[in-house]
Amino acid sequence: MVDLKPQYHRIKPEIDAAIEEVLESTQFIKGPAVKKFEDDFARYMGVKDIVACANGTDALQIAMMALGYQPGDEVITASFTYVATAEVIALLKLKPVLVEVNPDTFTIDPAAIEAAITPRTKAIVPVHLFGQAADMEAILKIAAKHKLHVIEDNAQATGADITFRDGRKVKAGTVGTVGTTSFFPSKNLGCYGDGGALFVHNDELAKKIRVVANHGQTQQYVHDEIGVNSRLDTIQAAILNVKLKYLDDYALRRQQVADFYDAAFKGLAQVQTPVRASYSTHVFHQYTLKINGTNRDELRNKLSERGIPSMIYYPIPLHLQKAYRDSRYKEGAFPVTEQLCKSVLSLPIHTEFEPGQLEYIVENFKQLVQS
Numbered sequence: 001m002v003d004l005k006p007q008y009h010r011i012k013p014e015i016d017a018a019i020e021e022v023l024e025s026t027q028f029i030k031g032p033a034v035k036k037f038e039d040d041f042a043r044y045m046g047v048k049d050i051v052a053c054a055n056g057t058d059a060l061q062i063a064m065m066a067l068g069y070q071p072g073d074e075v076i077t078a079s080f081t082y083v084a085t086a087e088v089i090a091l092l093k094l095k096p097v098l099v100e101v102n103p104d105t106f107t108i109d110p111a112a113i114e115a116a117i118t119p120r121t122k123a124i125v126p127v128h129l130f131g132q133a134a135d136m137e138a139i140l141k142i143a144a145k146h147k148l149h150v151i152e153d154n155a156q157a158t159g160a161d162i163t164f165r166d167g168r169k170v171k172a173g174t175v176g177t178v179g180t181t182s183f184f185p186s187k188n189l190g191c192y193g194d195g196g197a198l199f200v201h202n203d204e205l206a207k208k209i210r211v212v213a214n215h216g217q218t219q220q221y222v223h224d225e226i227g228v229n230s231r232l233d234t235i236q237a238a239i240l241n242v243k244l245k246y247l248d249d250y251a252l253r254r255q256q257v258a259d260f261y262d263a264a265f266k267g268l269a270q271v272q273t274p275v276r277a278s279y280s281t282h283v284f285h286q287y288t289l290k291i292n293g294t295n296r297d298e299l300r301n302k303l304s305e306r307g308i309p310s311m312i313y314y315p316i317p318l319h320l321q322k323a324y325r326d327s328r329y330k331e332g333a334f335p336v337t338e339q340l341c342k343s344v345l346s347l348p349i350h351t352e353f354e355p356g357q358l359e360y361i362v363e364n365f366k367q368l369v370q371s
């Protein structure tokens, strides 16, 4: 699905030198590469402050801790997402309130958000899924009307642009109260281990986030609140400093792969190619088709026999997962999400295809769905 080795080899001298510099410095924790990355990435994202942390799940948890939610407070998020989004809500003893997604963009449906708001609602967590932003203009309007925070889960859409109706262009992840991301190796901006970050505009909130992420420590050995230990290693920051320079190029390569797939599958009745929202660029963290009238598991097996990997993101909706069972949400509660879980199929997408590989994938894919 993702070929990280040739990507590393293309930038190996720079990466190896950056890692060696950290090794020689022995500043493995909070070394200068971390601050440099936070500053350079903040400039790229157009956000005042970035706080790096250990992974994207921690970033979500730290955001909710810093915003001071109390047990029982309600947090609205999408029913079709990776488990991490709901996991941190539940871990903090907050109440996850799931809402339906748009069948075309797969992102949270603003009308469904509005219907789920109660007096205990504190925040909306839109997920910018598969490389494309949720409808932030509509979500921000709802949040302002009901005085709610917006925590953007931007683990999958680093680098995507949102264009507002007035023409203002911003990076996904930077328009809510706080945004979060993941640098998991397969992400659009991935490090060589775990990593994450929070995007913040407000100085007070940024300060609080830094305290929460550092054991709740306000001065050395002074802890005014309970925090967590969540840091981006200096080696990972040094790697990200190299890879940040290539992020836009990586997005372009992914978009070229998506264009190739779109053109090859045009008019193929058995699939619906990804819909690109008018308000967001799509940086194609995943290339996800909807399959109609073909047995998806059989198709995956046959693709696999021909050496073509495919994945289902995500096979089971959150509300039907054992850990998140809730009497509020029975089977049938989220028909769009449930249908997506039955019909989506992601094909390989990354920055390093060799000549002929994409042709091989589309030829075989078309043959199999038409047979």
Ligand SMILES: Cc1ncc(COP(=O)(O)O)c(C=O)c1O
Pocket: 055, 056, 057, 058, 081, 082, 084, 085, 127, 153, 155, 156, 181, 182, 183, 184, 194, 195, 196
């Ligand atoms: C939508 C979403 N949110 C959060 C995360 C969590 O990120 P991490 O794996 O870095 O903890 C992921 C990672 O896959 C994700 O896809």
